[in-house]
Amino acid sequence: MTGDDSERLITQVRSALERDRAVSIEGEASKAFLGPRADGELLSTRGHTGIIEYRPDELVVTARAGTLLSELDAALGAENQMLACDPPHFGGKGTLGGAIAAGFSGPARPWQGSVRDGLLGVELVNGYGERMQFGGQVMKNVAGYDVSRLMVGARGTLGLILSASLKVLPRPEYTRTAVVAVDRVEACGRSLNLLRKSFPISGSCYVDNHLYVRLSGNEAAVEDASETLGADLEVEESFWDQVRDHEHPFFQGNRPLWRVSLARGSSSHPENCQEQLVEWAGAQVWAYTDDAQSVIELGEGEHATPFRNVAADSSKPIGTEDKYVRRLKAAFDPQDIFNRGMVV
Amino acid sequence: MSNPRVLELFRAHLPPQSIITDRAAVRPFETDGITAFRERPWVVVLPETVEQVRSVLQISRDHGVPVVTRGAGTGLSGGARPIQDGVLLTMSKMSKVIEVDLDACTATVEPGVTNLAISDAVREHGLYYAPDPSSQIACSIGGNVAENSGGVHCLKYGLTVHNVLGIRVQTIEGEELVLGGKTYDSPGYDLLALMMGSEGMLGVVTQVTVKLLPEPPDKRVLLGVYDDLPKAGDSVSAIIGAGVIPAGLEMMDALAIRAAEEYVHAGYPIDAAAILLCELDGSASQVEADAGRVSDIMKTKGAINVRTATTEEECELFWKGRKAAFPAMGRLAPDYYCMDGSVPRHAIGRVLSEITRLSTVYQLPVANVFHAGDGNLHPLVLYDANKEGELQRAETFGGKILEYCVAVGGTITGEHGVGVEKLDQMCLQFSEAELNQFHRLKAAFDPGALMNPGKAVPALARCSELGGMHVHEGKVPHPELERF
Structure with a gap:
């Protein structure tokens, strides 16, 4: 199903405003496990789908918010291209709008950037019911404040995203994963080199005492790097999608899972927690524990957030510890109609 | 204007050498990189610590004095142009x-x-x-x-x-x-x-x-020479379309090539209609493979010659002309007005034709230098400020170029910022609702509108006076163009 459902969506927002009701934005609900649930009437982007424009030689794709990431991947793949960022699909159902609202990134993040890095423009409806366009389809654009990127990770609390333009890259001509059996300490040391050396890296993952490094580029460059890294095992390319989408066996079950964001080159790994999967050359850690904050010593700016199955999770995605966050919310959505309850 | 009480407070919090009020001494601060916009600030402060910055801000807020922050003053849109009654907060001493x-x-x-x-x-x-x-x-x-x-x-x-x-x-x-x-x-x-x-x-x-x-282990710069500007433009799309992402991809037109060559002798062919500079970096084998592909594409698309620089010195020489393009304009005209529109790559050809047409209409020559790889154009409109009406004509010409950039789906500024220079064109690119959203966003951080007031986002009154408010979903400038 492909279609422009924007008129209905805007009408629903305006109607909610008039009736002073809140709306809860939802695409395919692929990230419904993330707390908390927003209050309000369902505002569904499911019918607002489809690619609006895609020109391979512009390296940009523009699509409606409800478009499945898998649909984007297929369209780009047909032209031997891919999204520059690599957001998780979760259950194969993630949408473009949801990827922006959540702001998560897959294993390629340190080398290829995040959704925020790859976002060029958005069309949105603010809390006044106004349809607005920020950014655009060009790579470089500094006219006005960067409202587009402000939407990334805002969990839909600043407005309803109608469509967005994302940067696209050519698919690498050759990809290989170098796998080495190492312990945790050794993996830390090797991970540092992944930032410091000019290897053609496009992903890293440490799990089950193995460090996986994805290398992408021309064949000779990839093979050179693979040899230097001392690869001794082969792995299917689908391994990376499984890690990104949490379909890897590590993510099975319903134990409490935390996401820990560490500094680049950090050594403050959660030592008291045995079960970990580590991405981003050490900077993103997935850990099974009842309370990550009590087992991990976090440095400045580092943070641990409950991700799945964490009991009594009362955290809010958008904290308002400082007044600027509250004022910013009010600047976009003064009646607090979008995803009420997500902001403290 | 001077505010003795504010000055007294500044003196209590900052060392004497960090406060400049002398009329001659503040003069170097009256403009940033775009010298057409000048204003002499009544006081320049150069804090050395974060604490001093906070003091300046607090004192300014308490007394309702506007603050313009300046770095090195190299900006190209007048963003750091001082405000007559404001403090110019210059950060250059904080350089550790x-x-x-x-x-x-x-x-x-x-x-x-x-x-x-x-x-x-x-x-x-x-x-x-x-x-x-x-x-x-x-x-x-x-x-x-x-x-x-x-x-x-x-x-x-x-x-x-x-x-x-x-x-x-x-x-x-x-x-x-x-x-x-x-x-x-x-x-x-x-x-x-x-x-x-x-x-x-x-x-x-x-x-x-x-x-x-x-640092990438290997680097190479290719210089493609063309006898026709559109052929160079086509090569840009073809290189990107072929899956190569160069580290840099720059284009210069005939006027820019000649000016740069006469200025720094980079070895550019002075009879060429356009040159394309393409830098490739990465591992040696990657660079080797990419260089072969780019060279083939350039030739297929009609380059009359492709030269390759492999040593550090040769690469630098190729870049030297490009980097000197702006100062080289001084040889062609006493003044130039640099625009900064950004457009989708497929529209580059059309935009260049429109610029050529406008050049005839306004009777001012224009040299084109641009970041072709990301569609960011820098047309340099040449004029002589001492000739009656030329500055105004150059500004109108520049404004028309930016309007066209917006009309083809681009933006009025790719990297230089809006500052004071492109306030009018902001009215074209954004609707009233969008501009209002920007104003509310600013107010969230600066409710008293004391930080760099009057820059970056135009007041709605200014746009309605121009009568040029951008209209969404209705009539737009250049309706004959396809939007995407």
Whole structure:
């Protein structure tokens, strides 16, 4: 199903405003496990789908918010291209709008950037019911404040995203994963080199005492790097999608899972927690524990957030510890109609 | 205007050498890189510490005095032009490298550190800071954050927003915001992204943590020579379409080539209609493979000659002409007006034709230098300010170019910012609702409108006076064009 459902969506927002009701934005609900649930009437982007424009030689794709990431991947793949960022699909159902609202990134993040890095423009409806366009389809654009990127990770609390333009890259001509059996300490040391050396890296993952490094580029460059890294095992390319989408066996079950964001080159790994999967050359850690904050010593700016199955999770995605966050919310959505309850 | 009470308070908090009020001594500060806009500030302050910055902001707020923040003053849109009754807060004395973290591959610096000084500080470790605006010898990292600066290598390595991991910002209300750091993300709204390119309207940057990249092992620059401008334009799309992402992809037209060649003798062919400079970097085998493909594409698309630079010296020589393109314009005309529109790559040909047409209409020559890889055009309108009406004609001409850029789906500024220069064109690019949203956003950080007032976002009254408010879903300029 492909279609422009924007008129209905805007009408629903305006109607909610008039009736002073809140709306809860939802695409395919692929990230419904993330707390908390927003209050309000369902505002569904499911019918607002489809690619609006895609020109391979512009390296940009523009699509409606409800478009499945898998649909984007297929369209780009047909032209031997891919999204520059690599957001998780979760259950194969993630949408473009949801990827922006959540702001998560897959294993390629340190080398290829995040959704925020790859976002060029958005069309949105603010809390006044106004349809607005920020950014655009060009790579470089500094006219006005960067409202587009402000939407990334805002969990839909600043407005309803109608469509967005994302940067696209050519698919690498050759990809290989170098796998080495190492312990945790050794993996830390090797991970540092992944930032410091000019290897053609496009992903890293440490799990089950193995460090996986994805290398992408021309064949000779990839093979050179693979040899230097001392690869001794082969792995299917689908391994990376499984890690990104949490379909890897590590993510099975319903134990409490935390996401820990560490500094680049950090050594403050959660030592008291045995079960970990580590991405981003050490900077993103997935850990099974009842309370990550009590087992991990976090440095400045580092943070641990409950991700799945964490009991009594009362955290809010958008904290308002400082007044600027509250004022910013009010600047976009003064009646607090979008995803009420997500902001403290 | 002078405000004795405010001055007295500044003197109580800042050392004497950090306060300039002498009329002659403030003169160097009356303009930034765009000298057509001048205003002499009544006081220039040059704090040496964050504490002093906070004092300046607090005193200014308490007395309702506007604050214009300035880095190195190399900006190209008048964003740091002083305000007559305002304080000019100049950050150049805060120029220490605070920390280089080799594990994290980051550098944490004060805002007055120059762009190039960051790379200089880490070169011995085989690292560098990627964004490289042409003014990188002089421009400061704080200014780069304020403008979200680009450069010739941002096609592959991104803009300032992609290369800064964290900043500290002082607000006019006296808070310090610690945004980002060495992590890849932070909980809550991405205020770090919002501050990038905010042109000193939301706060004052007092510390910046940047990402450092390993120097690529190999590098090569190709120079494609064309007897026809559109052929060079086609090559750009073809190179990108073939799956090559060059580190830099720059184009110059005949007038720019001749001016640059006469100025620095880079070895450019002076009878060419266009040249394309393509830098490739990465591992030796990657560079070798890409260079072969790019060379083939250039020839297929009609390049009459493709030259390759492989040594550091040869590469530098190829770039020398491009980097000297702006100063070289001085040989062609006493003044030039540099535009900064950004358009989809497929529209480059059409935009160039329109610029040529407008050049005839306004009877002013124009040289084109641009970051072709990312569609960022820098048409340089040549004029003589001493000739009656020429400045005004150049400005109108420039405005028309930007209108056309918006009409083909582009933007009025790719990397130079709006400042005071492009306020009128903002009315074309944004609707009333969008401009109002910008004003509310600013008010969230600066309710008293004291930070760089009157810049970056036009007042609605200004737009309605122009009668040029952008109309969504209705009539737009150049209705004959396809939008996408």
